Every structure is written in structure tokens, then in C-alpha cells.
Amino acid sequence: MARFQIEQATVRYGTFPAVTGIDFNLDPGESVGIVGPSGAGKTTLLRLLNGAVRPSVGRVKVDDSYLDMLSIGGLRAVRARVGVIHQDLRLVPNLRAVQNVVSGQIGRRGFFASLRGVFFPGRADVARAHKILERVGIPEKLFERTDSLSGGQRQRVAIARALFQSPDALLADEPVSSVDPARARDTVALLTQISRERELSLCVSLHNLELAREFFPRLIGMRGGRIVFDKPTDELHNADFEKLYDLSRSEILND
């Protein structure tokens, strides 16, 4: 069970503050969408959740442990339970789909077992990878080289790799920004459905407000490294989004 908690965290890259004093909570099995313009700090928020960045001020808690109190082994154990789908996917192009999928287990096994799994996946691993690829819709691509797949199919492989971790939570960074609109809807639907089936916590950052409102019961708006709103979706009004993107002002200027 993953329960994330960010307490008053500030992250600086050099002197540039990526996020400033943010608070955030995500319960087991809950799903939330994060919206906001580019550079709002959405990616940094996600990176805080699996300890990919450390806050210079404030703390991050996953389940009952503060990430800064964990040993490296403890932190890796936490990361192994959190599946991340990166915007740029980050697959190994010249490995087969099955090998990329099985590499999801790398933090959960011993050194040689994990590497053998990637290079010479055993029958059980292949069967499990096949089942997961079936769930994401591309079982026939199991043994294809990853770089021979289309962008949408590669994204499925990245999702399958995260699922192969048997995670308690999924974090997806802009999963729909690099796919066409029809696929975008499929991708968000897939992520939310799978999270519901497996009772995973889900945290997705996205630009597409329409999809965000349709698929997430709770939305967080970010801007300039701060959280502007954090509400159930049905309590949000157009005014909230206009504030987020400065729509009203630009519209006034255009008139």
C-alpha cells in the first residue's frame, strides 16, 4: 500500500526553485491528476514521490517512512514498489519488448537473478510479461525489438515495465503529451482502469484539461512551483483553470 505525503517541500535546481513549500497527500488506491502550464513543477512533484530528487526544505513520506531517514537499501525497496512511466519512456531500444518489461523486476531480485531476468528471461517471467502486455493491448509484440514498435506501442511497453514491478503506485509524467489525441484518451483510460483493478495509487501529470476532468476524481493545479488548487474535480469551475493558465487575461488582451 502506498500512501504518499509531501510536507512543505521546496526543491531548487541551482538557485531556481522548481517547487516551493508544497504539501501533497495521496491515499492508497486513490488517483489524482496534476495540471498546470509547462514549468509549473509537475515533474518535480512526481520526482519527489519516488525519491528521485530530495527536497532542500521539507520532507517526503512514503507509507510510514520518511525518505530522508531511509538507508539506500530502504529507498530502493520503496522505489521498487513505485512504477514510473516517463514522458520519454526510457526503454532500451535494441532489447526486445519482453526484456524491457522484465527489467521492471530489477530492484526486487538479487544482482545476478535480476540481470539474468533481463538478458535471458525465464519461462515464468516471459509468461508474466505476456499477460501484462495482453492487459495493455499488445501481447503479439512480446518478442519484437522495442525500436521496431510504434510510439504508442512503446508507451505500452513502458507501462508494462512499470506493472511488472508489482507496484503499489503508478506515477506517470505527461503520458499523453507525445501521442496523438485518439491514443491520448486510450492511454489515460488504460492507466486509470488498471489502477482501479489493482488498487494502485495513481498520480498523472497532464496538459489536457479535458482528459484530466474526465478521468480523475481529484485534480491538483500547479503554477510557478506552487499548488494553486487541490480539489475534487466536480468542485472545480472554469474560473479555477483560467486562473491556472492565465486564460482570462490573454483572452481580454485578444479582445
Add this chain to the structure above:
Amino acid sequence: MRGSRRIVLLAIVIAGVWAAFYLDLAPGQLIPRETGWKVAREFFSAAIRPAAVDESGLGVSLWGRAAKGAWLTVVFAATSMSLALVLGLVFGLLASATIWELEDSGSNGWRHSFRRFVAPVLYTTARAFIALLRSVHELLWATLFLAAVGLSDATAVLAIAIPYGGTLAKVFSEMIDEAPRGAAHALIGAGASTTRAFFAALLPLALPDMAAYSFYRFECAIRSAAILGFFGIQTLGSFIVQSFELNLYREVWTYLYVLFALVLIVDWWSGLLRRRLVAA
């Protein structure tokens, strides 16, 4: 950017022209003098009619010698390359910036100090060491071994393996450093140690290039092994020297064509394997 590139290009051309004048190079130097003409004509006319049978009158089969020389050339090249590959892989990994730089934000305490203070020292030492290996040519290594312990099969292998190991290590380290690190970072984010992430997601990206380059170096090793015959090991070079000293140019050309065939065969074989590596 474009302006500075033009300046560099101009500087290279000027340096080349200056060097030619400094060395007093002239096309006339390629023309042989007096008796040289005769030798040159004999040598090059032998190229179109290489020997098919023994011409030395020593009562040994030409093709027997050619086969033995070719076989030993390949054996020496393969043995040297195996050893060079071990050196190249070990030091190539140690001399790549990536293996030391793969960042794990969870690193703290002694890991952090290691990364900060010890890793740069190891990295620099590895780079200096491979520079030392490859700065001495295989012929010079052979000469040194010959003077120090006498040239045996083992020292001949070492003479090739040492500089080749250094070159492989340098090129491997650069290929590793050029590989994108995104996938490795993704696995670190999934709980992998930096070492695991390196082997699972970074090395596979560099491997096809590394394999292709190794085949090319195997080709070079065949030439080097042949040349070490000049020092007495029974590779093609030793037979070339013997025939050359007896002015049997047609035999020399037979051996040269055998060497040419060997290189072609390796090239064809590596092309086959490379296609499989890239397209598999």
C-alpha cells in the same frame, strides 16, 4: 560557430602544407633511382603472377608454408584479441565517465564521499593506464620483449594484446559514454543499484558498436600477427621475410594474397555477425 569551424579547417590545411615543406616532400622521391628500377619492376610484375609452387629449392611445399603461416596468424590474432578484449572490457568500464557518474539521489554518507573523492581518482588512473598501454606500438612491445626475455609465443601474444587492450578500452569507454542514460535512470528509479542499471540498460546500448569495433580490431590483429613474423614467430610475416631475402618476389606475393584473403574473410564474417546484432 561556423566561423570558428572555418578557422580550424584552415589551420589544419596550413599545418599540412607546412609539414610537407618542412619534410621536403616531392613526388620525385617516389621514383626509384638507377638499379632501383629493376627491382621495382621485378617486384610489381610478380604481383600479377604470384608463385603457385615452391621456388626456393628448399624442398618444402609453398602451400604448406602458406597454410601454416595463415593458420598461425589467425591463432595468434585470436589469442591476442581474447586477451585484449578482457583488458578492454575491464578498463573500458573503469575509464568510462558514465559508470562513475550514474547518479543515485539516494546516495548518502560514504557513497557520497566515494563518488566525490575516490571515483575521480580511479577514473583518472584508469584513463592514464590505458593511455600507457596503447602509447607503445605492438612492434615496440615485441622489440622490448625480445630484448628482455626473448620473443616466445607468449610474449608475441602479449605484444599485441597490450596495445590492443588499451585501444579497445579507450574506444569502449567512449562508446559507453555516448550511450543515452535515460533507460538506466529509469531502472534506478525502479529500485536498481547504479551497477545493475548500468549492466541492464546502458551496456546493451553500447554493445553493438563495441562488437563491430572489436571485429575491426580483429582484422588489425591479423595484420599485426602477420608482421610479428618478422621477429621469428611462424606467422605469414616470417615466410614473407624468408622469400624476400631470397628475392623470390612471386612467393612474397602469394603470401600477401593469402593475407589479403584472410582479411577479406574476417570482414565478410564480421559483416554477417554485425547484421545479426543490429537486426536481430
